[in-house]
Amino acid sequence: MSASELPQITDDDMHRMMAAAQPYTVVVFHRGPHYRDEGARAIIWEHGRRNFALRAAGKLAVVCPIPDESELAGIGVFAANLAETEALMADDPAVQAGVLVSEAHAGRSFAGDALPAWG
Structure with a gap:
């Protein structure tokens, strides 16, 4: 999409939207030192279950x-402040298992x- 095809946003629009x-908290997950260990898949499954509960x-x-x-x-976006998200x-x-950091x-x-939604 070219710049000419994008909607025009004024300074007033920017100030209103900003x-x-x-506040939200963005969490970036990296593969941890135990990501490839035996049993890591089961731990990631429980991490996923917890994510569904948090959702x-x-x-x-x-x-x-x-x-x-x-x-x-x-990546996760949390509707929580930084301290609460770090505690989560x-x-x-x-x-905890070092599978993810x-x-x-x-x-x-x-x-x-x-x-x-797409696709």
């Missing part, structure tokens, strides 16, 4: 596993944003 931004509780807004061959394992990650079974960052985004 004022509506809310159902309204704490994990977006979960995005990365299934490629890189050291990046996934400390209780994650895959993080989590890196949390305070961020801002817009309530109501969603991943579009």
Whole structure:
């Protein structure tokens, strides 16, 4: 899509939208030192189960596993502050086992944003 095909956004639009931004926490998961150990798949399964529970509780807004061959394992966007998210990650079974390493960052985004359905 070329720049001329994009909607025009004014400075007033920018100020209005930026004022509506809310705090979220972005977690980047990397493959940990025990990612390839025997039993790691079962631990990741329980990590996934916990992610579904966090989604159902309204704490994990977006979960995005990365299934490629890189050291990046996934990304999550949490509807929680940095301290609360770090505490949630400390209780994650895959993080506790060293199968995944989590890196949390305070961020801002817009309530109501969603991943579009496609395909």
